[in-house]
Structures are given as structure tokens and as C-alpha cells.
Amino acid sequence: KNQVEQSPQSLIILEGKNCTLQCNYTVSPFSNLRWYKQDTGRGPVSLTIMTFSENTKSNGRYTATLDADTKQSSLHITASQLSDSASYICVVESGGSYIPTFGRGTSLIVHP
Amino acid sequence: DGGITQSPKYLFRKEGQNVTLSCEQNLNHDAMYWYRQDPGQGLRLIYYSQIVNDFQKGDIAEGYSVSREKKESFPLTVTSAQKNPTAFYLCASSIDGGELFFGEGSRLTVL
Numbered sequence: 001k002n003q004v005e006q007s008p009q010s011l012i013i014l015e016g017k018n019c020t021l022q023c024n025y026t027v028s029p030f031s032n033l034r035w036y037k038q039d040t041g042r043g044p045v046s047l048t049i050m051t052f053s054e055n056t057k058s059n060g061r062y063t064a065t066l067d068a069d070t071k072q073s074s075l076h077i078t079a080s081q082l083s084d085s086a087s088y089i090c091v092v093e094s095g096g097s098y099i100p101t102f103g104r105g106t107s108l109i110v111h112p
Numbered sequence: 113d114g115g116i117t118q119s120p121k122y123l124f125r126k127e128g129q130n131v132t133l134s135c136e137q138n139l140n141h142d143a144m145y146w147y148r149q150d151p152g153q154g155l156r157l158i159y160y161s162q163i164v165n166d167f168q169k170g171d172i173a174e175g176y177s178v179s180r181e182k183k184e185s186f187p188l189t190v191t192s193a194q195k196n197p198t199a200f201y202l203c204a205s206s207i208d209g210g211e212l213f214f215g216e217g218s219r220l221t222v223l
Contacts, residue, residue: 017147030209034211036212041200041217041219042217043116043202043204043214043215043216043217044155044202044212044214045214046211046212049211057139089154089155091181091212093209093210096210097209098160098162098206098208099160099170100209100212102154102155103154104153104154105140105154
């Protein structure tokens with residue numbers, strides 16, 4: 001069964017600090033891995049996509065990594081801002097399937 | 113602007129009533145989805161549709177029904193058979209199972 005596990009479940013940091021969120025997956029066949037950001041009471045929005053051959057990709061203060069051998073991904077947030085407070089969801093797409101596999105998300109709270 | 117519109121944003125229902133949540137997209141996407149989100153839990157798939165006039169059950173389809181008569185529209189009916197319908201409902205679309213574009217969600221509360 002395809003699964004995506006995220007850690008930590010929740011995280012509280014001070015504004016300006018860095019943090020790293022983790023995602024482990026067992027999805028086959030693997031196609032892409034996406035990180036979504038979901039603000040409270042809103043729909044998720046895609047932050048970044050990682051394909052099988054990519055190791056690192058940045059989107060502003062967000063940097064995603066992918067290790068396809070160990071089936072792990074991380075999302076690093078640099079110099080956090082209050083607006084980074086949200087749930088971050090790891091989603092893995094499987095080749096030939098219309099149904100991606102969702103992780104439960106990491107809830108990030110940034111305190112001033 | 114292209115996007116997905118869900119309505120209503122908030123909905124209250126008495127026990128035993130059916131309610132229908134609207135989802136419209138103007139992205140020209142073939143695939144559409146309905147997810148349910150409960151506090152502290154991930155998104156769970158209710159129904160999805162890859163093409164007009166066709167839809168498939170997801171992991172938690174019991175107590176829900178959908179239709180896909182037009183490419184742009186994918187309404188979800190929460191029936192009285194759904195025993196615990198209070199939740200946040202998200203509609204999404206995609207071109208071919210890739211990036212999902214979500215609506216703003218509908219929060220259903222059973223009184």
C-alpha cells in the first residue's frame with residue numbers, strides 16, 4: 001500500500017529561525033513529489049515539485065530535497081516569517097495514476 | 113482569472129438533511145476531486161472524476177454522491193447516510209493527475 005509519512009507532526013519556532021520538515025514515502029511507481037502549503041481554512045497550494053532525477057530545488061526561502069534511493073524528502077525553510085505559519089503537506093504522485101498519496105502534514109507555527 | 117470556486121464557504125445542516133456542495137472550475141482540467149479534511153488529519157479522498165460522465169469512489173465514499181455532467185462542474189451531495197458529516201471539504205482539479213489546484217473549501221457543520 002502506498003504511504004507517505006511526515007515528521008514532525010507539529011513544530012513551533014521563533015521568527016527568523018530555520019526549520020526542516022521531513023517526508024518518507026513508499027509509493028510505487030514513483031512519478032513526482034510535491035510539497036503543498038495550506039493556510040488555516042484555505043485550500044493547499046503547491047510550493048515545489050521534485051522529479052525522480054532532481055536532488056534539490058529552491059523556491060525563495062523554501063528548499064526541497066529528494067533522495068530517491070532512500071525515498072526521503074525534506075523541506076527547509078530559511079529565515080522563517082509569521083506568514084510561514086501553515087500546514088505543509090507532502091504529496092507523492094504515482095506514474096499512471098490519477099490519485100496522489102497524501103501525507104498528514106506538518107503544522108508549523110512561527111512565533112514573533 | 114482561472115481557478116476553482118467552491119460554494120458555500122460555510123454550511124449548516126440539520127441531522128437527516130441532504131446538502132450539496134458546489135465546485136466549478138474554469139481551468140479546462142479533465143480531472144476533478146473531492147477531499148474531506150478533519151482536524152489534525154490529512155486529506156481523505158471521497159470521489160474523483162477523470163472525465164465527464166465518469167467518476168470513481170475514493171477511500172471514504174459511503175454517504176456521499178457526485179455527478180459530472182459538465183467538464184466544469186463536480187458537485188458533491190452529503191446524504192443523511194453520512195453519519196459524521198461535520199468536516200472541511202475541499203474540491204480540486206488537475207490536468208492529468210499532476211499538480212492539484214484546490215478551491216477555498218466548504219465547512220459543513222451538522223447541528
